[in-house]
Amino acid sequence: MTGPIVPIEGEVLGQEAMQLFLQQQVGGVSSGITEGWAGGSSDGADPDVFDTMAAIKAMVGGDGYTRVNITATTTWTKPAGTTEVIVVGIAAGQNGAGGGNDGGQGGQGGGHKAQALDPSAFSSLGVVVGTNGAATQFRANGTGGAILSEAVVGGGGAMATQFGYTGTASQAASGGTGGTGFWQSGGRASTGGQNGGASPAATSGSGGSAAAAQSGSDGGTGTGGGSVAASAVVPCGGGGGGGGGGGGSNFLSGTATNGGSGGAGGFPGGGGGGGGGRGRTDVTFGGSGTPGTGGTGGAGLAIIFYR
Known part of the structure; x- marks a missing residue:
């Protein structure tokens, strides 16, 4: 009114x-x-x-564009009369590495790439959405066709124009490294896992806590990175998972304890956190615990804008 x-x-x-x-x-x-x-x-x-x-x-993407969000590999058929096509890809994040005596490395986050395509060059697009650190691709006329645009893990952020590539901060974040495990003979205390990275639209995962000295507890589990909805108005990668905490020991029982697991990377493309290192005592007093496993990287995302 x-x-x-x-x-x-x-x-x-x-x-x-x-x-x-x-x-x-x-x-x-x-x-x-x-x-x-x-x-x-x-x-x-x-x-x-x-x-x-x-x-x-x-x-619908602004300026009359229709937007299509794609979260699994498929083939998109170009509608009749289409004169403009812009694609946005975010690669899948790497899984975090499992721990050993030391903590595992966090996985890299998926790169982000936005690019205008020539709609006369294809009748359909094969859209390959990355998983487990793989690239997200747009291919001419089916998933086996020539690659027209590709976002790769660790590739940063880029907006492709006729003048060159412009950097963006829209890529997904990497996972945190796992904590170091306790080592009795080496005189080394266990440490907590590192936090994952944050993206402009997603929070970081927190690192797991170190196993408390002589408590018999395992290293803490890293938390998952924050996620961004596929339908978010501004496409952006997810946060990195936190690294697992390092394992410890229990002098009373003479046993070593396990490293914590890394947190999962957020959607889309967040890197998984690394696993925490195992605790170690002298071999005659129980040997070593089990290293923590790495967190799973976030799956990729593909978006098509057309009009």
């Missing part, structure tokens, strides 16, 4: 006032539809209609 209904002579609305009121409302709705979609001025527009149209425009 753009204005109040003004009563005339004891709550009786005159014919001319009613006509003016209706004209204002119709004009406000019409302006809200037109200006909200075009990103114009909200002056004189119905605010609810204006905001709704702006939100609809954002949901």
Whole structure:
């Protein structure tokens, strides 16, 4: 509503006032539809209609683009009359490495790449969505065709234009390294796992705690990195998983304890956290614990904008 209904002579609305009121409302709705979609001025527009149209425009990618979010390998058929195609790929994150005596390395996050394609060069796109550290690819005319655009693990962020590549911060983050395990003979204390990295839209996973000295406890498990919805208005990679904590020992029982597991990488493309190192005592007093396993890397994501 753009204005109040003004009563005339004891709550009786005159014919001319009613006509003016209706004209204002119709004009406000019409302006809200037109200006909200075009990103114009909200002056004189119905605010609810204006905001709704702006939100609809954002949901379909803005500027009249239709957006398709793809989370599993498939083939996309180009609609008739399509004159523009822009693809965005985020590679899958690497799994974190398992621990040993020391903590395992965290997995790298998936790279982000946005690129305009020539729609006359294909009738369909084979979309290969990466898993376990693999690239996300857009291929001409099926998943076995020539690669037209590819986002790779650890590849950073890039927006491809006719002038070259522009860097972005939209790539997924890497996982944290696992903590070091206790070593009795070496006089080494266990340490906690490192936190994973954060992306602009996703939080980092926390590293697992170190096994408490002589407590008999295992190293703590790293937490998973934050995720970003496939439908998020701004495509962005997930956070890295936290590394597992290092294992310890129990002098009373003469046994060593296990390293903690790394946290999973967030979707899309977050690197998994590394596993924590095992605790070690003298061989005659129980040997070694089991190293922690690495966290799983986040799966990749593919997005197609077309009009």
